[in-house]
Amino acid sequence: MLRLSKRADYALMAMKHLAVNGPLRAASTREISQAYDIPVELLAKVLQRLARAGLLTSQQGIHGGYQLSRPAPQISVAEVIEAIDGPLTMTACSEVDESCDQYSRCNVRDPLWRIKKRIVSALSESSVADLAADSAVSSPVMFHSPGREATVGTGQ
Amino acid sequence: MLRLSKRADYALMAMKHLAVNGPLRAASTREISQAYDIPVELLAKVLQRLARAGLLTSQQGIHGGYQLSRPAPQISVAEVIEAIDGPLTMTACSEVDESCDQYSRCNVRDPLWRIKKRIVSALSESSVADLAADSAVSSPVMFHSPGREATVGTGQ
DNA sequence: CAATCCCCGACTGGTTTAGTCGTATTTTAG
DNA sequence: CTAAAATACGACTAAACCAGTCGGGGATTG
Numbered sequence: 098m099l100r101l102s103k104r105a106d107y108a109l110m111a112m113k114h115l116a117v118n119g120p121l122r123a124a125s126t127r128e129i130s131q132a133y134d135i136p137v138e139l140l141a142k143v144l145q146r147l148a149r150a151g152l153l154t155s156q157q158g159i160h161g162g163y164q165l166s167r168p169a170p171q172i173s174v175a176e177v178i179e180a181i182d183g184p185l186t187m188t189a190c191s192e193v194d195e196s197c198d199q200y201s202r203c204n205v206r207d208p209l210w211r212i213k214k215r216i217v218s219a220l221s222e223s224s225v226a227d228l229a230a231d232s233a234v235s236s237p238v239m240f241h242s243p244g245r246e247a248t249v250g251t252g253q
Numbered sequence: 254m255l256r257l258s259k260r261a262d263y264a265l266m267a268m269k270h271l272a273v274n275g276p277l278r279a280a281s282t283r284e285i286s287q288a289y290d291i292p293v294e295l296l297a298k299v300l301q302r303l304a305r306a307g308l309l310t311s312q313q314g315i316h317g318g319y320q321l322s323r324p325a326p327q328i329s330v331a332e333v334i335e336a337i338d339g340p341l342t343m344t345a346c347s348e349v350d351e352s353c354d355q356y357s358r359c360n361v362r363d364p365l366w367r368i369k370k371r372i373v374s375a376l377s378e379s380s381v382a383d384l385a386a387d388s389a390v391s392s393p394v395m396f397h398s399p400g401r402e403a404t405v406g407t408g409q
Numbered sequence: 410c411a412a413t414c415c416c417c418g419a420c421t422g423g424t425t426t427a428g429t430c431g432t433a434t435t436t437t438a439g
Numbered sequence: 440c441t442a443a444a445a446t447a448c449g450a451c452t453a454a455a456c457c458a459g460t461c462g463g464g465g466a467t468t469g
Contacts, residue, residue: 104458113360126415133358138459141416158415161467162415189259216375260427297446298428311445312446315437317436
């Protein structure tokens with residue numbers, strides 16, 4: 098539960114890469130995929146989605162590539178995730194979506210909605226610039242996490 | 254992304270039900286499943302997991318059922334979710350888990366970890382009692398949420 | 410005109426999840 | 440003492456979802 102999809106992960110890595118490597122230079126899909134060992138075709142789709150969502154600008158042609166469409170501090174992590182995985186929803190019956198039959202009798206909608214707001218805040222308040230502020234390549238941090246795992250993320 | 258599994262949802266609904274219907278009375282799987290229209294066998298598994306995790310006490314026999322093992326304010330939403338879906342992890346390479354090959358070069362681990370901490374806080378700070386504080390049956394709240402959806406949840 | 414890039418949709422295989430089924434064990438009412 | 444009502448547990452199925460792949464375009468530039 099609460100897991101980020103790989104695609105969203107890739108998206109964030111790419112956004113950080115683009116933020117760090119200057120807003121001047123355009124980076125190609127291939128360059129980024131090699132830098133982080135991401136399958137090219139998959140990353141390509143991710144970058145295309147980000148471009149379609151307006152978070153990146155693309156330039157075709159021999160020296161083309163992608164650039165951030167806005168300054169890094171003005172792009173939130175939430176935006177990136179939503180561009181890839183769609184709206185952030187915590188439950189099946191998110192808000193209006195009447196696709197929950199049983200949820201007419203559901204008793205936890207409102208409290209969960211409050212929690213969701215806090216999560217969305219956390220994601221909205223951190224920007225791509227914040228990602229880039231950390232060391233370019235993160236240092237290893239280690240814990241133990243055995244067995245089943247609930248994930249926090251964009252819901253793959 | 255960020256979606257809660259149905260099972261986790263059911264777990265929270267059941268926990269609230271048990272919190273509201275007094276810590277005195279034991280509620281059976283059947284009673285809860287009927288109250289919220291949840292498939293009995295599925296709910297049964299969920300409740301058994303909660304019991305095994307120590308969040309519920311169970312009593313077999315003709316007038317058996319489940320009760321909260323602790324006062325509702327002392328049971329966090331995070332505990333419930335983790336009992337069902339396992340540890341809250343945001344990324345594949347959560348903390349120690351070296352199961353990410355490429356993530357040796359990953360550049361967003363640390364910043365994401367910080368975000369994860371905020372999310373875990375949000376989930377740890379709300380208790381089952383908070384869930385129960387809302388109206389027993391939540392009032393309809395409506396937004397629009399079209400198309401793809403990122404989910405906030407226990408990661409499955 | 411050819412290389413290098415972006416663009417887009419369709420497809421496949423594996424994993425996960427929701428939900429089911431069957432069987433055993435415990436408790437209690439009669 | 441036995442039948443009913445519960446929990447306990449594990450194996451199974453079907454559907455959804457996701458990661459990753461493939462193939463065919465179109466744009467830009469040397």
